[in-house]
Structure formats: C-alpha cells, structure tokens
Amino acid sequence: NAGVTQTPKFRVLKTGQSMTLLCAQDMNHEYMYWYRQDPGMGLRLIHYSVGEGTTAKGEVPDGYNVSRLKKQNFLLGLESAAPSQTSVYFCASSNRVPEAFFGQGTRLTVV
Amino acid sequence: KQEVTQIPAALSVPEGENLVLNCSFTDSAIYNLQWFRQDPGKGLTSLLLIQSSQREQTSGRLNASLDKSSGRSTLYIAASQPGDSATYLCAVRSSGTYKYIFGTGTRLKVLA
Numbered sequence: 001n002a003g004v005t006q007t008p009k010f011r012v013l014k015t016g017q018s019m020t021l022l023c024a025q026d027m028n029h030e031y032m033y034w035y036r037q038d039p040g041m042g043l044r045l046i047h048y049s050v051g052e053g054t055t056a057k058g059e060v061p062d063g064y065n066v067s068r069l070k071k072q073n074f075l076l077g078l079e080s081a082a083p084s085q086t087s088v089y090f091c092a093s094s095n096r097v098p099e100a101f102f103g104q105g106t107r108l109t110v111v
Numbered sequence: 112k113q114e115v116t117q118i119p120a121a122l123s124v125p126e127g128e129n130l131v132l133n134c135s136f137t138d139s140a141i142y143n144l145q146w147f148r149q150d151p152g153k154g155l156t157s158l159l160l161i162q163s164s165q166r167e168q169t170s171g172r173l174n175a176s177l178d179k180s181s182g183r184s185t186l187y188i189a190a191s192q193p194g195d196s197a198t199y200l201c202a203v204r205s206s207g208t209y210k211y212i213f214g215t216g217t218r219l220k221v222l223a
Contacts, residue, residue, distance in 0.1 A: 031209050042215035043200070050209050058210065090154060092211070098143050098162075098204060100211055102155040 003027065006091050006103035013081045013110045021076040021106050023091030029101075031094045032074040033058075034066060036087040037105075043090065049074055081110045113138045113205045117214035124191055125222050132186040132217045134201035139179045145211070146175050146186050147200040155200065159186070163206070191221045 045058030049068040147155040
C-alpha cells in the first residue's frame with residue numbers, strides 16, 4: 001500500500017517556466033489537498049478538492065492551478081514560476097474518517 | 112478564521128524527561144485535531160487524531176488531549192528518547208470545512 005505518492009521529488013525551474021506536480025493516492029480518499037511549507041510559516045493550504053471534478057481555493061492560491069480529473073490524482077500546476085514559489089510542496093488526502101495522510105514532499109527551487 | 116499557534120517554537124530536553132507540547136486554536140468549533148511528526152527533509156507522519164467528541168487519545172508513549180472550550184490541545188511524550196527528536200505539528204479541521212489549518216510547529220531535540 002503506497003499511500004500518497006508525489007512526483008517529482010525535486011525540481012529546479014527557471015523563472016517563467018511551467019510545471020505540473022502530480023499527487024496520487026491509492027486509499028480511495030475523497031478529499032485531497034496541496035500545501036506549501038516555508039521556513040517559519042508552517043504549512044499553508046494552496047488548493048483542495050472534496051471529490052472528483054471539484055476544486056477549491058485555500059489560503060494561498062495565487063499563481064497555482066489544480067485539477068482533479070480522476071479520484072486518485074490531484075495535479076498542481078505552476079503556469080509561470082516565480083522565485084517566491086520556491087518551497088516544499090506537500091500533498092495530502094483524507095476521507096470521512098478524517099485522518100489526513102501526507103506524501104513525502106516535492107522540493108521546488110525557482111531561479 | 113481559524114488560527115493555530117504552537118508554543119514553544121523549539122524545545123531541548125535531556126533524555127528520559129516527560130514533556131508537554133502545546134497547541135492553541137482560536138475557533139472552538141472544530142471537527143478534529145491531528146498531531147504529526149516531521150523529520151528533517153521528510154514528509155508528515157500522523158501520530159494521533161482526536162475527534163471533536165473525544166477528550167484524549169493514546170498511542171504508546173504519546174498522549175494527546177483536547178479541551179475545545181479553552182481552544183487547547185496538548186501532546187504529552189513520556190520518557191523521551193533521542194529518536195523523538197523532530198518537529199511536531201498540530202492541525203485543526205474546523206466544523207463545516209474540509210481544510211486542515213496548521214500551527215508552525217515545535218522543534219524538539221532530546222539530548223542523549
């Protein structure tokens with residue numbers, strides 16, 4: 001049982017480039033989340049989804065887009081990367097039994 | 112708007128000591144509260160989940176309590192070990208929402 005898997009684990013982007021982070025969960029969870037973690041600021045919610053085909057904004061959604069075309073996958077897109085988006089990105093999933101499970105993170109550097 | 116605070120930000124204790132980590136939240140209408148452990152450069156590992164109807168949960172040397180009326184949760188670690196060194200995070204899910212709001216964490220160092 002893999003749980004929550006994030007791809008890629010590391011990435012370096014140049015300013016203005018685009019990329020997509022993939023989150024996959026195999027627990028048949030309804031709810032999925034994207035967070036970013038920055039030193040001294042804890043984890044902040046970017047976007048989340050409460051079911052296939054649905055998405056909603058979190059605390060810091062600007063500069064990001066998401067899609068949930070399949071229940072098991074939640075994609076986070078950066079259309080035009082900026083240095084301020086340098087961070088560690090975490091994906092999580094949960095269900096009606098509300099324990100949240102996290103992936104191992106994606107370390108993104110924008111130069 | 113729910114806000115979650117963890118104090119202290121860092122803690123250093125000798126091995127064997129019992130210790131308490133604190134988590135405060137501003138809105139008492141919560142659905143559940145979850146404690147996580149994060150090792151450097153790693154993801155979050157779930158430690159304990161307390162639902163709003165519960166007062167405490169225990170797992171091994173860990174005990175988490177919840178007092179909704181005062182907006183507080185504590186994580187008690189008994190007989191601390193160097194392997195307990197990590198950052199401990201609490202996250203609150205408010206009633207009527209799906210979002211988990213995190214505190215900034217307590218960085219614990221247990222000295223051998």
